[in-house]
Amino acid sequence: MGPTTERALGRRLRERPVWQHLAALVVVPLLATGAVSAASVAERTRELRTAGQAGSLMRAATELDALRRAVDSELLPTLSRNVTRDREAAAAAGFGERRAVLYLDAVNRLQLARQVTDRAVSRIGAASPAAVSTALAVQRLRTVRAAADQGTSSTEALADLYVGLSDWLSHAEEQVITGTTATGLSERSARAVNDVTLVVELTQQASREVPAAFTARVLGGGEQVRARQRAAHVVGSYRELAGATAELSSAPVRLGWAAATRGAAAQELTAAFGGETREPGRLSGPQLLELADASARRDRDLAQLLESTVDTAVAAVDAEREEAAVRLRTTLLLCLLVLAGALAAAVAQGRWLAGALRRLADAAQRVGQGELVDVPEGGPRETRTAARALAGAVAGLRQVREQADALTRGDLAGALREQPLPGPLGEAVQASVQQLVRAVQQRDRLQTELAHQAAHDPLTGLPNRAAALRLLSGALERAGRRGATTGLLFVDLDGFKAVNDGAGHAAGDEVLREVARRLRGCVREGDSVGRLGGDEFVVLVEDVTDEAALVELGERVVAAARRPVHVAGDAATGAAGRSVRVGASVGVAVARGAGEDAEVLLAEADSAVYRAKSRGRGRVEVFDDVLRAELAARWDLQSALREGLRRGELTLHYQPVVDLADGSLAGYEALARWDRPGVGPVRPDVFVAAAEASSLVCDLGRWVLREATAQLARWREERPCAWPAPGAGAEPTVAVNVSGRHLSDPRLLEDVAQALQASGLPPHLLVLEITETVLVDDPLATAHLQQLRASGVGVAIDDFGTGWTSIGQLPTTPADTLKIDRSFVSSTDPGRRGLVALTVHAAHTFGLRVVAEGVEDAEQLRWLREQGCDTAQGYLFARPMPAPEAARWQRPAEALAV
Template sequence: MALMPTDRTRHRGTALWCYLAALVAVPLIGVGVLTTLIAVHASGDVDSARRAEAAVRAVARLDAVRTAAEQEILPTLAVAVIDDPSAATALGVSPWMLASARGLAVDGAVQARAVTDAALAAVPAGSSGAAVAEHVSADLAELRAGVDRGQVRLEQLYLGYLDVSNDLMTAECAAAAAAVSEGVPARTARAVQDVETIATLAQDASRQTPLYLGSLFAPDTALIGSRLAWETGWLSYTDAQRQMEELSQESLRAAWVQLRESELMTGLDALLTPATTPSALTTDVGRLTELLYRSGDRDAALAQLVGTAVDEALALAAADREDAAAVLRRTIELGIGLLLVSTVGAVWLGRTVSRSLGLLAGQATRISEGELVEVEARGPREVRTVSAALGAAVAGLRRIQDQARAVARGDLDDALLDQPLPGPLGEVVHASIQQIVTSVRQREELQFALAHRATHDPLTELPNRAQALTLVTSALHRARRSGEMTGLLFVDLDGFKAVNDSRGHAAGDAVLREVARRMRAAVRAGDVVCRLGGDEFVVLVEPVETERDLMDLAERLVAAVGEPVDVGGLVQVGASIGVAVSRDGGADADALFAEAGTAAERAKRHGRGRAEIFDDALRQQLASRAATEAAIAAALTNGEMRLVYQPVLDVAEQRLRGFEALVRWVRQDGVVVPPDEFIPVAESSSLVCDLDRWVLHEATRQLAAWRAGAPAVPGAAEPTVAVNVSGRHLTDRRVVADVADALAASGLPPRLLVLEVTETVLVDDPVAMTHLSELRAMGVAIAIDDFGTGYTSIGQLRHMPVDTLKIDRSFVASPDPGQQELVGLVISAAHTFGLDVVAEGVEEPAQLERLRAQGCDLAQGYLLHRPLPPEAAGALIRPMAGAVPAS
């Protein structure tokens, strides 16, 4: 019986005016709150960018003060030296010449002071750096007063200006750090770092001439009068020059190269280098004066380069501020737009609800005319009441309609056909439909049986020759449209006639059924196995990625068919397989059958129990791969393989903790074969197991030799050696014995050997997990290599027999903050499960500092050490606690 609407149903729901009020208020409130939150965040970005720009400007002002203060050093030192009574004697010139030189020096000092005072005055009060500028101004005033009174010794004078310069540089670095800490983009941060790099060079350059002159005229002074001070300052200067190679901006690097190669720089560097003999200048006032002027020109050029870098950084900071402001403007505009759209939408929805009453009336009219339209019991209370009544009225009619449509379209398995219909009329209609369904199913089953018998082999239930030809033709048509390759394997049984002759046809039939079953189990879902007749089968494979996949399948089929078959006694047959490939569906089915059959005949002629492919290009490729495999085998025999060792260091203490052994191939003619050319070839065959065994024996032997030559202090940690084990070798049943043999041959304790495996192997093959558990029980440490590139979840770590995680270099090197946070989470999770963490590919100091802050245990990479030959790696091992020299 159809359910009739009750009074309770009619009065359920909310009044219409409540819906209208909610439709208007809720979207507007939500959009307003969201817009406000986004605008506040964007406003914060604008303020941060503005503070970063102010910090960069502070860097520029402080550098201008520092440059000007350093320009005072040379003329002031010159006055002090000339005023020394022994200056004339040291220089070997008349007093009147010294007086003239002193006048020039005094004028230079006055001009330099004026420039310094102007730079100090340019620092606004209350700005970043104002406190430092005030402090420096007071120090300079006190220092100048002492100089003017002649109460400051040469060393005190130099140290006073040096303190001023250092204070300003410290403040400059602090301002630069403040700019970077505001979260500026990477390009702006690098530009600020460029300013610091050039400013450091300018500071070190300005000190070379005072130190040089001090070594000439104040030999008794402890600081600037010693040759050691001169040489030390020169080392700092040359190191600053090397740092200039790391400038991030191409224009700055080009400007620096032009200045570095100019006659001004090369001449001064040649003169001021500690290798230069200074005696040639001690009697030549003119050359000394020229030195002072050239030094000033050099400092001015470097100051100009600093200014250029500052301008670039300011431009980028200003651009960042404008970008943030633009984001804020767009956010506000978008919020206003959303508010307008929400308002319009709310009004439109309200009107739509109001119109629902008219729509419901139209639906009632159509239902009365026989159209079973959808009636939903939703909306305001008034609409729900009417909708419930109409829905109950048409529910039974719709179910009758759905069952009739299912029968009409032939969908006899539709669950609707089993559902009873309401009412007496529904019972009669449902019984009629069930009778129709039964009759149609019986007819379809009979048609299917006849069609199956015509297209399938009755013995094996596989498609027969005619159906195979049809299937191959259809596959080639699909390949023409898609451009994909299609493969056909022709399988001819070896020794089947002997089974038939010796055991009888019943045994032969049993063998054919078992072979068919094994072949179906060996192919992929979607590939088709067909029996052509007798002992001939074909396998249709589509799509095909590479010809090698077909050869692999053929080899699996040869192995599966070759297993003994029990037919009241064990018998054995083999298989010769021919492989044919259509790369774009261009060949017809008959040609593809002929090519596969010809290849099968060739396989029989070449010894049976094998596969041949009818493709010259692939044959050449396989021959080349076979040649590489043979060369690898020969290289292992001839001793062409080498191991290099990349140190693994403790992140916190920078101490050696172990090595990773990496294999290299150096041919006898001296040609080095890149690892990515021979390791994939080895991994595709059993050769990788032989290569792994060699690496295990060589690495353990080498570490044992190092230990014997440099015994560890009792109780101190000993370095380990890590060896990569391939997935194929890890699943090999001999892997545990191979590791045990290597340890026994070398005498190395198992605790000093680390086996590195990829996480994909652990997930894909349970046998590998079993072998790892056995190896770990031996005392060998297990590390998951390149963690993060596979599909291992952090939660699985607690169940895996591993000791160490090696974070892939792509995560370590990524500048993405999200990736960096992920590294920290992995480190924390690993520590929670008691695992050590090794970071791979550390190439920058910032990466190392970040890893140290995140609590990473170990690290390796070019920043710390490149892979080393055995002699160099062995030199790193020290008897006392494994200390290593600075890299």
């Protein structure tokens, strides 16, 4: 070994930790202690395994005994069947004329006995110690059964085969029990196993008494002598064993033994076999067969005795196993304690020598990683001096950390900011504090503003719809717990649209802000006011005393909203300030007790405000049983309509639209019809109104779009009789009514595009009919109409004149056609007629076509032609018809004669 190698080896030895040197000193004693401990643990483990094997063997012995008893139970019916099968043998055995009956009885008993044997075989699993013996026994049993079923073997031969198989099983059972005692059991467990052995022997001899006596009775000649000797031996052995009670070690087993050997069945057999030990074969064959039931009952008693004896033995073995487990755990604990003690001594020695240096090194390493830990002082003087120096450095770093914590908390006035660290480091930290605090304050302000915006209406500052529903849900939960009453007022402004149209949206916004302020002034402290959207507000009132107080509050709200609102002028347009008026309709709903739902209560208040508007506006209505019934009926109708759409119960009728210039067919209006099963036809205004109260109207609109476009596409191919010849003029269109809710649905554009694509219909042949209010209520609806018109789809304003659209707004209205309401067409009032004429003229001025609705007589038609109306529809031409009738429709020449 060279000098360089020696130096490297010495360096490695010097750099080893102290614990390695100490471990070398204690490793030999530890190994010796471990070897002794391992040997002791192995011995205790063997004891535990032995006890477990003994329990398993005892259960295997029980399984074999059950199989052996089942095989013995087959012997008597087998011999009886064999004897009664032959007339001469049956007569010699004393069966006489009962041979046939006894033969059938023997066959039935044999079948039942074999089933018992098969079940006993199936209970012995493949993992059982008795599995191998069972497999061999099954092979022999098949041979015995085959010999018995063939009918060629003598009764003596069959008896020998069955007895031989029973003896073989008894021998296998004895071997299993012997294996149990050979496992090294304690004396107590061995006595319990001996009890099992005695009971097994008793059951063996008992189950053979009647078959042995029967064999001795039915055999003749020299075979009978041997059979009688065997029967005498069996009966005598049973008598001897039955009196061996004193050899049993367990008192419960002795009691069970006595009960089994002295029971009614045992007494009956003892009386019957009283002389069999001296005169075997004394009983006749039929008498012996009659004893079969008594023998079976005694066998069951003995089987129960065996089961309880085995349970006693297994319990003893289990107790011994538990004791072995306790000894094993105790040994393991002692060994671990010894090893732990030896190891603790070595560790204590190592800590005593190297603990101080290791703790100091660990503290220095953690401080280097940023952990400001306490530095322990220990060990020799030099180690203590180094520890005190490191502790001083940690104290300075802790002051820096406290400064940073104060910054994180935003503690601007804290002591740490007033007493910063000295020197350049303190100045840098102080500047960082100021900058971080400013950033945190700005972030908190932004978070507060965003949270407020998410829950409040930006125009009025009131809680928005989502926040209002959360407030309502919380109030209902509190009321449910206290058993209080909660009230909800639904406030819908009257005439707000007129203000928006006449004074502008800025004035409308000012009206909404002022109404919000007045509503807050009407309620108590603790009540809540929210804006649902548009001109709809809600007032939440908790702990309501009575319904009259809510009505009184509603009347105050109506009075407050009725007062004039001053709106400022517009400097840009030069418009002067002025006063405007709106009104309010209020619906009241009351929730009493627990289980109320916020959405349901809001729907009830909405229904009440709808009734208030329908009864003249500017009033308060309370949701009552009548409205509740109407709401329930509407929900029922909605459910039936949804199911009707799914089942295809709805159809479309088509009303022709006639060109007044030449009487040609201008198009059709598609109208939904519903024949409700079990109810009959439902009026369109009823089921459409129910659909419009929910998103169901969108589903209805999609269905109408698909059906109407598909029908018009089919007509284009089939060319109905009313259809103009190719090249003769413009093609007829189909008009589909679209609700405001569907028009505002984000999927509307996709619905129209899909319907056109599926049908192949050109976009310019589809007309969407909308009401005037849609154009004002939702800006998204207006945007959708503009996009649809850009794609080529036509737009018609339905029932024009009944809403709020003025003639002055026609230039900016996203429509192609005006449909004048039937109330104007049928009126004879000069003012209304003048309005119709003005509308036709204004529409033509701005490039819109006009459709007159509800034309019912020739005078109306003549007058409309005089005014220059473009097209018309009504009963004068045709009522709405199913598609086949509409295809066959012919225009009435007399009505359209030019």
